[in-house]
Amino acid sequence: MAAPRPNRSSAPQRVLVTGSASGLGLEFVRWYAVRGHRVLATDRLTAEQVLEGLWPAGVTYRQLDVTSDDDWAAAVDWVQQSWGGLDVVVNNAGIAAGGRIELSTMAEWHQVLDINLLGVVRGCRAAVELMLPQGGGVIVNVASLAGLIHGPSMATYNVTKAGVVALSETLHHELAPHGIQVSVVCPYFVRTNIAGSMHSADPAALAAARRYVDAARATPEVIVGRAMSAVEAGRFLVLTDAMGRLGYWGKRLAGPIYRRALRSRA
Ligand SMILES: NC(=O)c1ccc[n+]([C@@H]2O[C@H](COP(=O)([O-])OP(=O)(O)OC[C@H]3O[C@@H](n4cnc5c(N)ncnc54)[C@H](O)[C@@H]3O)[C@@H](O)[C@H]2O)c1
Secondary structure, eight states: OBOOOOOOTTSOOEEEESSTTSHHHHHHHHHHHHTTOEEEEEESSOTTTSOTTOSOTTOEEEEOOTTOHHHHHHHHHHHHHHHSSOSEEEEOOOOOOOBOTTTOOHHHHHHHIIIIIHHHHHHHHHHHHHHHHHTOEEEEEEOOGGGTSOOTTBHHHHHHHHHHHHHHHHHHHHHTTBTEEEEEEEOOOOSSSGGGGOOOSOHHHHHHHHHHHHHOOOOHHHHHHHHHHHHHTTOSEEEOSHHHHHHHHHHHHOHHHHHHHHHTTO
């Protein structure tokens, strides 16, 4: 069985990042670019909507809406023509969502599933198309602690992120024999623009998302730095925060306390 190809930052790599005009995606682009890798930054925004000078010199930008099969096909084509392959994909694009089940609309469910879950599915399919023939690569999927711990009033978001964790674990096993590493990153709240992307029919959920994200002490720079250390070490499950480790292990080792803590938030 071939071992996954090591993702050493010293060897030049060809990298595609989704959702890279803001927050964590922007920081993933910077992380790779300042280390001399070739980076294709993508986002749903047009090139004109993206601020000039956002990324270090040398980064290429392409519009890629992760819900569009055509955009993915065009990106794969670009990567093949321009680089002849791809070493790393960071499936990062995502939006905030949430709300009590009786208030969340089916339109909200469809939108968040299409972006947060199927967007990552499409990104993994594109990566595999490029990486299988070359016999290796690295897939980094950005989920969330919400993919592991499912608090109340967040069903839409929790389901998509749990789906990303399940997808990642499946592919971690499935693709290892082909030399492809899969890592899933599960941060707690990070101070980014994500609350602005949230549309919810539940005003309390909207307010809570803004409150938690605005109060977050973690910055994208710190979280991406920690995530990349773990990815480079070949780790599958990447918990970037103390709160994440506490929640993850608390759920497994101290079930009654964990359940009481979540119930108190309902
Ligand atoms: N900020 C947090 O507290 C937090 C915590 C855990 C996980 N995450 C996850 O991190 C990822 C990045 O979020 P962020 O906090 O940096 O948010 P952000 O809003 O700052 O950045 C998200 C980027 O994704 C882009 N995007 C949105 N929809 C898209 C689409 N359909 N196609 C392509 N690009 C699209 C946006 O234009 C934006 O540039 C998301 O998957 C999010 O769920 C965030």
